[in-house]
Amino acid sequence: MFNKPAGTFNASYTKDEAIVRTRTQWGLLIILVGILAVVPYYGPLASDYWINFLIYVAITVISVQGLNILTGYCGQISLGQAAFMAVGAYTTAILSSKAGWPFLACLPMAGLMATAVGFIFAIPAVRVKGFYLAITTLAAHFVIIYLIISLEFTGGSIGIYIERPRIGSIIFDSPQSFYMLVIGVTIVMTVFAKNIVRTKVGWAFIAIRDNDLAAKVMGVNPFTYKLLAFSISAFYAGIAGSLLVYHLQFAHPEHYGLTQAIWLLGILIVGGMGSINGAIFGSIFVRLIDEITNIHISPALGNLFPSLAGQMSAALGLLVFTAIVGIFIIYEPRGLSHRWQLLKASYRLWPFSYWT
Amino acid sequence: MDMFIQLLISGVLVGTVYGLIALGFVLVYKSSGILNLAQGELVMLGAYICYTGINVLHLNIALAFLFTFAVSGVMGIVISRVAIRPLVGQPLLSVIMMTIVLSIGLRGIAILAWGAETEGLSIFGHSYYHIAGAVVSEQSIWAFALSVLAVVAFALYFQKTKGGRAMRAVAEDQQAAQSVGIKIINVFDHSWLIAAVVGALGGILLASGSGVSIELSHLGLKVLPVVLIGGLDSIQGAIIGGVIVGIAENMAVGYLDPVVSDWGLVGGGLRNVFPYILALFILVVRPHGLFGQKRIERI
Known part of the structure; x- marks a missing residue:
């Protein structure tokens, strides 16, 4: 179902076993590492706030990777x-x-x-x-x-x-x-x-x-x-x-707390169980949405309903998390990593993407 | 000896309430094969709803109970339809995850609606009685009596009514039940409704002693060691498991807390942990609980 890039043949076992298979992938990998190295110094994320956020996401990734091996x-x-x-x-x-x-x-x-x-x-x-x-x-x-x-x-x-x-x-x-x-x-x-x-x-x-x-x-x-x-x-x-x-x-x-353990499981579900990419996607996606909810949505809703403003920030995060994970369990149990695979497959077969 | 009797009796009294809540859990499992890890949150929400009925809507106690049952029942059906029904036929892990995530959502609802405050819920009298050398509060006697009543009512419901029989049939064999004209999906709704109502009743009874707070969900989670000890698919196991857990945690407070504080474990939180330790031991010895069916697996 998921095709290799056209014209790529694995001529040796070493090549067949490699994680990074093609020159393009090497290029993308180097660019990714470069971006990760540069992000805290230049660009829109170069503030203490976002760096702390990225640190938190990275720590989550490690924990979810472990959970992924056990559960996924x-x-x-x-x-x-x-x-x-x-x-x-x-x-x-x-x-x-x-x-x-x-x-x-x-x-x-x-x-x-x-x-x-x-x-x-x-x-x-x-x-x-x-x-x-x-x-x-x-x-x-x-x-x-x-x-x-x-x-x-x-x-x-x-x-x-x-x-x-x-x-x-x-x-x-x-x-x-x-x-x-x-x-x-x-x-x-x-x-x-x-x-x-x-x-x-x-x-x-x-x-x-x-x-x-x-x-x-x-x-x-x-x-x-x-x-x-x-x-x-x-x-x-x-x-x-x-x-x-x-x-x-x-x-x-x-x-x-127990809530943290449940969050980690939820992140794993959203990212996609049984996928190394999934743990990374899930951590970024869920933490980002949680951050947006905390910073933008819950103050806005708190202004709309002043009587609930006090508990809004604590409650809304939990409700949004439940909604996201619930939707993923029902509609996309294989998580974001499956979507990513579909996207890659459709890119490779473009302009005949409907074949996948 | 006095202390022993005191701990034993208060253990039995609170254990019956655990048994009642566990009954709701076993019911959902038996009729739909779903393990409801959100039962603790249903317990907590039930207590909060009753608190609203009494202190905000100023209902009398009987009406407040009815109000709680109605709201919880609707909540149970909504959960069943929105969250559980789409997962029919999905792997066990998805369904367990769904109920775990639901517990977070229900907690969010409680925080949003009641602000996670600890409130008093005094619906029973405050007098004390002496029974067989033990001091027993009126509240715990009420809790015990109402739990026993509810358990008997549910036993009758299962034996005598059409709905109860349909649930037992589905528990026995889903396909066979379908072939004689039972709508499985209705039975799912039914069992969630009952689980929510039973949980709410348990919540009210627990909260009438300890007050209403978010922490009540942890108290409600004690249903899990209860069903582990009793066996997942056994109704009498749930009741007996509840009583065992009730006695065990009281004994832990009375006899083990002084011992472990000598070892440097201060604070006396053993009450809430001991049921889990007990469950771990029972799992090692009897992985299917005391009364649960041992399943034979085939490839």
Whole structure:
């Protein structure tokens, strides 16, 4: 259904396996990276406000990539992603503020800690599926957040302040420099995700998603691979949580509520499950709409209905999110990435686009 | 021993309300195979609607209950038609996601309409009684009595009426039910209506003790460990699971909170977490709950 560009033939296996296949794609990729590097300094987005927004989107992308591997590729629904982000965030906050660890040590440690916690909760979770799994991950969420609020060294409901990240003598104290750091990590994590899902592990995940009994018959051990998917997803969440806590310079349980976990799932649906592009599209699309709602629409509606102005901003975001995700579930369950594929296919076949 | 009886009795009283809410959940699952993760929000909205009926429209208690049931019932049907009906035949993940997202939307509606304030909802008296050495508030006795009444009413409804029988038939086998002339789509509406009304009643009963707030949805979410423990497709499982969860969380407050605070877990939030911990353990031992059917899967 989705054709290669005309005249492109894969003459070798290396070429067949490549992610970037043609010269045009290389060109576009370099332009994209160039734009990402230039955006904080020139152009319409070169203000602190938009840079902070982009940082937030990039952190979301990392977390959703992890969720995508678990839910999109391995088919295991998870409501625990926000709590695993919290594990990463608090690992970073504690190591950085109390033990004085540098960024390069905190970041992987946050990922590993989240992986370890995710692994513990995955053991009951991989035994069950569907709805039971959703509840198991919900239980994981509540238990983790309870521990964070109740334990003394996590700062409870007061939270922990942390310093700006630094690598060696470089301190990332401006939004621009921190943006570079986050975008770098995001690119690495995205490439890593892409490579996971197109190798043996990824194929095993897809087999389990499509029919785990059939996968078992073919020699894919669902238990091992589900555990692996949970661990990878928790690792991504840990990295995202660590970056988020550096971004906000503050760790607080409020940032990692159940609503956040649902937002991440919703973003995944909007972007398209089982697609690396989808996680990126979904994050940009949903966060952008949320930002527009908060800044433009809810004050306007608040002026129209003054009696509701106080709660408008809190409520409208939730309602818009529900509407968007609901519409996507009903009308385009494969998400924005499917639309993107259709667009590409129709561009390639132009002017005979109706063939697709 | 006094403390034990006290915790046991208050656990049973609140557990019955959980059982009632779980009943609404099991009902939707049995008749349509849909797992309604928005049940907690239906519970919360029910309490807010009743609050409006009493404090804004100045209805008396009986009328306020009827008003709540009517509004919640309409809400249940609207949800069923707008959000659930287009998903018939879609994968489980889509349907679960839809109810999860619905919960966010219903929360948004509550914030918009009531501003997420915590309000009191005192509809029952404030006197206390001594039963078997335990102190019991009038409110919890009312909650218990009304829950039992509602459960009995629904049991009769399922056994005796045409609508109830149609729901049981659909739960048994959708195709066979269709072939004898039952309109499945009507049954879906029906089950959502009942789930919303039952949730609203549970919400009112919970709120009459704790007050109305957005947090009531977390209290309503306790229905999920309840059905996990009882088994998804078992009505008596829902009731028994509710009572188990009610007792367990009270015991956790009485006996475990002092223990864990020695370990450095301060704040006493164990009440809300313990049902989930219990559910995790039960899942490891009996993945299908205490009364749920074990399904055999084929390729």
